[in-house]
Amino acid sequence: MRIIDFRSDTVTHPTPEMYRAMMEAELGDDEYGDDPTLNRLEALAAEMLGKKAAVFTPSGTMSNLVAILAHCRRGDEMIVGHRSHIFTDEGGGAATLGGVHVQTIHNDERGMLDPQEVEEAIRPDNVHFPTTGLIALENTHTSCGGVVLTQDDIGSVARVARKHHIPLHIDGARIFNASVYLETPVSELVKDADSVSFCLSKGLSCPIGSLLCGSEEFIKKARFWRETVGGGMRQVGVIAAAGIVALESMIDRLAEDHANARRLALGLSRIPGIDIDPDRYPTNQVYFQVTAGPPAELARLLEERGIKGGAKTKNWRFVTHYGIGPEEVDHALETIKDIFEHCKIN
Numbered sequence: 001m002r003i004i005d006f007r008s009d010t011v012t013h014p015t016p017e018m019y020r021a022m023m024e025a026e027l028g029d030d031e032y033g034d035d036p037t038l039n040r041l042e043a044l045a046a047e048m049l050g051k052k053a054a055v056f057t058p059s060g061t062m063s064n065l066v067a068i069l070a071h072c073r074r075g076d077e078m079i080v081g082h083r084s085h086i087f088t089d090e091g092g093g094a095a096t097l098g099g100v101h102v103q104t105i106h107n108d109e110r111g112m113l114d115p116q117e118v119e120e121a122i123r124p125d126n127v128h129f130p131t132t133g134l135i136a137l138e139n140t141h142t143s144c145g146g147v148v149l150t151q152d153d154i155g156s157v158a159r160v161a162r163k164h165h166i167p168l169h170i171d172g173a174r175i176f177n178a179s180v181y182l183e184t185p186v187s188e189l190v191k192d193a194d195s196v197s198f199c200l201s202k203g204l205s206c207p208i209g210s211l212l213c214g215s216e217e218f219i220k221k222a223r224f225w226r227e228t229v230g231g232g233m234r235q236v237g238v239i240a241a242a243g244i245v246a247l248e249s250m251i252d253r254l255a256e257d258h259a260n261a262r263r264l265a266l267g268l269s270r271i272p273g274i275d276i277d278p279d280r281y282p283t284n285q286v287y288f289q290v291t292a293g294p295p296a297e298l299a300r301l302l303e304e305r306g307i308k309g310g311a312k313t314k315n316w317r318f319v320t321h322y323g324i325g326p327e328e329v330d331h332a333l334e335t336i337k338d339i340f341e342h343c344k345i346n
């Protein structure tokens with residue numbers, strides 16, 4: 001049976017070219033700074049992001065955590081959106097491991113923070129208050145629908161951050177989706193941020209890995225914190241080789257994922273029993289509500305026919321990625337329509 005897995009772009013497997021590069025990678029011990037393949041990947045990432053240096057971590061969560069630890073002191077506070085991945089989905093690591101207090105402010109539908117609200121959230125110098133040590137944005141914004149912040153959006157928050165001498169971090173797990181959507185070089189898009197994390201293991205199809213980019217001084221601190229949280233590794237070239245292939249050949253094709261997500265969203269909008277505004281999803285994530293029947297049962301029936309991605313609640317998210325083309329989208333739409341129309345489970 002053909003499996004079409006919409007659960008996330010994290011389910012992607014390495015491409016044949018990645019497997020080849022991994023097999024042939026020149027290796028060394030990265031704890032000695034000796035892995036030539038990893039060194040190449042970090043240099044390439046820094047150059048592409050327009051930053052001076054980069055450090056590899058096993059996951060996006062660790063990249064964000066290490067960024068927080070490197071920017072903040074214990075007892076500081078960071079300002080993030082109330083729907084940000086850092087706040088909702090990273091185990092509260094900033095607090096548990098960094099002693100960093102989190103203040104959330106409202107994410108609008110575009111995942112944006114109002115610069116004025118950011119400024120009001122910055123703590124004045126007062127014995128009662130923690131010190132604001134970091135402001136973080138997310139781009140693309142996952143839980144707001146894979147939505148995109150522009151360079152101007154980022155600049156408007158960066159101006160506030162700079163005025164108050166507070167660093168700005170971007171959780172750019174899917175920053176290349178944003179840059180491809182905006183047709184803006186990623187270095188331009190993030191030029192006002194002090195640090196940016198991005199993932200190799202999502203739409204770029206690598207099995208493992210994330211990079212944190214910033215100034216040399218910041219990355220030096222980040223390396224220390226990566227070591228502290230157990231993220232120092234040895235012959236990392238095995239996975240870094242896939243990352244180089246991704247950065248050299250997998251970015252432009254993200255536009256295909258966006259086009260397939262659009263095709264999916266429009267198709268879903270024509271199926272009775274689905275509530276969706278198909279115009280809300282610019283990149284590869286499509287959110288919708290299922291009203292045709294008990295969601296868990298619909299999800300089960302779909303999975304029986306090879307379509308993964310349904311949930312137990314009525315709020316569903318389907319993500320397009322390498323391995324899902326227009327044909328897979330059309331097949332999934334037909335299957336969903338068939339199940340939603342003909343399975344009398346109301």
Ligand SMILES: Cc1ncc(COP(=O)(O)O)c(C=O)c1O
Binds near residue numbers: 138141174
């Ligand atoms: C916006 C965002 N940031 C960070 C992460 C964490 O990445 P990882 O799963 O590699 O820890 C994710 C994961 O989906 C994400 O969507």
